[in-house]
Amino acid sequence: MNVNAVSDVFRRVLENPEVSADSDFFVMGGDSLLATRVLSAIARASGVELDFDDFLDAPTPSALAKKIASQA
Amino acid sequence: MSYPHDVMKDFAGAVSRYPDRPAITHNGRTLTYTELHAWVRATARRLRPRPGVVGVLASRSPATVAGLLGTLAAGGTYVPIDPAHPWPRRRALMSASGCATVIATEPTEPTKPTEPAEPGGRLVGLPSLPDLAESAHKPEPDTDVVVAGDDPAYILFTSGSTGAPKPVVTPRRAITTATRALRELFGLTPGDRVLQFASLNWDTCFEEILPTLTTGATLVFHDHAHSGSFHRVLRMIDAERITVLDLPSAFWHELVRHLVDERATLPACVRLVVIGGEAVSPARLADWRALGTDGIRLVNTYGCTETTLITHAIDLHGPLAAGGTGERVPIGRPLPHVRQHLSEDGELLVGGPSLALGYRGLPEATAERFVELGSERYFRTGDRVSPVADGSAADGPAADGALVYEGRLDHELKIRGIRVDPGEVEAQISGHPRVGAVAVAGVTVADHTTLAAYIVPGPSADDDPTLAADIRDYLRDRVPCHLVPSRITVVPELVYTASGKVDRAGSHRRYASATV
Numbered sequence: 001m002n003v004n005a006v007s008d009v010f011r012r013v014l015e016n017p018e019v020s021a022d023s024d025f026f027v028m029g030g031d032s033l034l035a036t037r038v039l040s041a042i043a044r045a046s047g048v049e050l051d052f053d054d055f056l057d058a059p060t061p062s063a064l065a066k067k068i069a070s071q072a
Numbered sequence: 073m074s075y076p077h078d079v080m081k082d083f084a085g086a087v088s089r090y091p092d093r094p095a096i097t098h099n100g101r102t103l104t105y106t107e108l109h110a111w112v113r114a115t116a117r118r119l120r121p122r123p124g125v126v127g128v129l130a131s132r133s134p135a136t137v138a139g140l141l142g143t144l145a146a147g148g149t150y151v152p153i154d155p156a157h158p159w160p161r162r163r164a165l166m167s168a169s170g171c172a173t174v175i176a177t178e179p180t181e182p183t184k185p186t187e188p189a190e191p192g193g194r195l196v197g198l199p200s201l202p203d204l205a206e207s208a209h210k211p212e213p214d215t216d217v218v219v220a221g222d223d224p225a226y227i228l229f230t231s232g233s234t235g236a237p238k239p240v241v242t243p244r245r246a247i248t249t250a251t252r253a254l255r256e257l258f259g260l261t262p263g264d265r266v267l268q269f270a271s272l273n274w275d276t277c278f279e280e281i282l283p284t285l286t287t288g289a290t291l292v293f294h295d296h297a298h299s300g301s302f303h304r305v306l307r308m309i310d311a312e313r314i315t316v317l318d319l320p321s322a323f324w325h326e327l328v329r330h331l332v333d334e335r336a337t338l339p340a341c342v343r344l345v346v347i348g349g350e351a352v353s354p355a356r357l358a359d360w361r362a363l364g365t366d367g368i369r370l371v372n373t374y375g376c377t378e379t380t381l382i383t384h385a386i387d388l389h390g391p392l393a394a395g396g397t398g399e400r401v402p403i404g405r406p407l408p409h410v411r412q413h414l415s416e417d418g419e420l421l422v423g424g425p426s427l428a429l430g431y432r433g434l435p436e437a438t439a440e441r442f443v444e445l446g447s448e449r450y451f452r453t454g455d456r457v458s459p460v461a462d463g464s465a466a467d468g469p470a471a472d473g474a475l476v477y478e479g480r481l482d483h484e485l486k487i488r489g490i491r492v493d494p495g496e497v498e499a500q501i502s503g504h505p506r507v508g509a510v511a512v513a514g515v516t517v518a519d520h521t522t523l524a525a526y527i528v529p530g531p532s533a534d535d536d537p538t539l540a541a542d543i544r545d546y547l548r549d550r551v552p553c554h555l556v557p558s559r560i561t562v563v564p565e566l567v568y569t570a571s572g573k574v575d576r577a578g579s580h581r582r583y584a585s586a587t588v
Binding site for chain 2: 029053
């Protein structure tokens with residue numbers, strides 16, 4: 001999954017079009033419950049199963065895309 | 073024990089009937105009832121004589137269960153202290169609960185002081201499991217501690233509008249009564265394996281721990297339960313052969329969404345799913361029913377900390393037709409030990425033996441919420457409810473006598489199943505030196521409720537672009553994360569009502585579109 005695809009997931013889950021590559025999910029209103037939607041969507045699209053701690057480490061689309069690439 | 077049906081007597085009964093059955097498993101490692109009992113007794117011995125209020129640093133591990141049961145066995149009052157909470161918050165909770173003894177369930181970090189707040193308090197280490205092998209072979213006769221039904225069993229905190237949480241004191245009679253009622257409601261047998269999911273710092277975890285360990289069933293701890301990945305959670309449920317799940321409604325909503333997206337269902341080992349904490353979405357319930365979950369009993373529940381665990385419940389499986397109750401899913405009927413009264417304005421009042429003693433050190437707040445009706449004590453829940461219309465055709469008898477939640481009488485919100493008074497968050501934010509005025513409102517983002525804060529800077533903070541981030545950090549140092557608004561917006565002014573009070577909803581409406 002590239003940065004754009006992860007940003008799209010953020011936009012859909014947060015119901016907010018203003019997501020950029022460096023938007024922090026948890027600053028934009030994301031919480032642990034909404035995070036599960038992001039993690040499920042990533043697992044479906046890429047087969048990479050990240051957990052909540054991975055997401056807290058990499059809360060932006062660009063950081064998360066790198067994490068996905070490193071585990072794919 | 074002087075009064076006949078104490079919850080620790082029920083635990084001892086399970087130990088003597090099922091000594092070799094697994095009481096707790098943790099990431100696959102098992103503790104039998106005999107081993108857990110030895111751990112509990114060793115913990116209780118360290119606390120004697122009567123320990124008063126015992127703070128337990130409640131990490132998510134079986135050690136916390138040993139701390140809870142050990143405290144109760146010693147006749148003490150349990151108060152969970154969340155090791156993840158900021159230190160000022162922990163100190164305030166210890167002080168408000170009168171906690172004189174603290175049990176550390178893990179070696180404590182030197183940078184995070186854990187000493188009791190009260191002068192003369194003590195820090196007690198939990199006996200480690202290896203120490204027990206020895207003591208198990210030379211059983212000392214335990215001198216039974218004499219307890220009464222009115223003795224406080226635990227203290228938990230609910231949100232208070234002044235910024236200080238209110239300590240709810242729950243007596244042993246209440247937790248014993250509720251535990252028995254839930255064994256019945258869940259239909260637990262020794263073969264059940266119950267997932268430990270709820271935070272150990274909140275009362276919902278007692279729904280998992282106490283009915284299970286007084287039945288001879290198994291409580292399953294597993295790190296994957298909180299991994300955030302439903303793929304891992306579902307594989308773990310299957311591998312651990314979990315039979316009972318007790319989930320916050322908001323988490324269950326996400327689980328159902330995931331199952332729909334994956335075209336999956338729950339592993340076949342699951343027989344019962346208990347949900348509660350906030351309103352159940354009729355759309356997710358319809359999804360659930362379309363998932364092929366016919367063999368799984370789904371029970372919606374309702375209760376307040378002040379009335380001890382679950383007081384109302386209803387089976388959502390079976391004849392209760394989807395849509396038959398309109399747009400709302402009933403919260404349930406009173407359990408057998410519960411008395412209820414609906415006031416003229418529709419407020420639900422709950423009475424019976426599961427009532428808390430009151431708020432510690434707060435006689436006025438106690439008198440306001442715990443009221444006499446006739447000769448009985450009732451708790452004013454602040455929740456407006458209405459009975460499901462009698463015999464409404466679509467529902468049939470299944471919904472008769474059930475209540476539907478209509479809303480709050482005050483401003484309280486439910487954030488991830490936890491009651492939050494926006495006034496508490498406002499009071500905390502107002503303590504920030506650069507804040508002039510603040511309004512906190514509940515907002516629904518992607519169908520669940522979060523907090524939004526609208527902040528007017530004080531004179532020294534005009535045009536400070538770092539203010540929102542600074543307030544977020546300030547709160548994270550002081551309050552648990554569910555009280556930190558997920559959206560903080562700096563605005564030029566708040567909206568006020570005609571009478572000059574801050575209009576929380578109005579402020580939100582004016583600025584919602586500007587919120588990032």
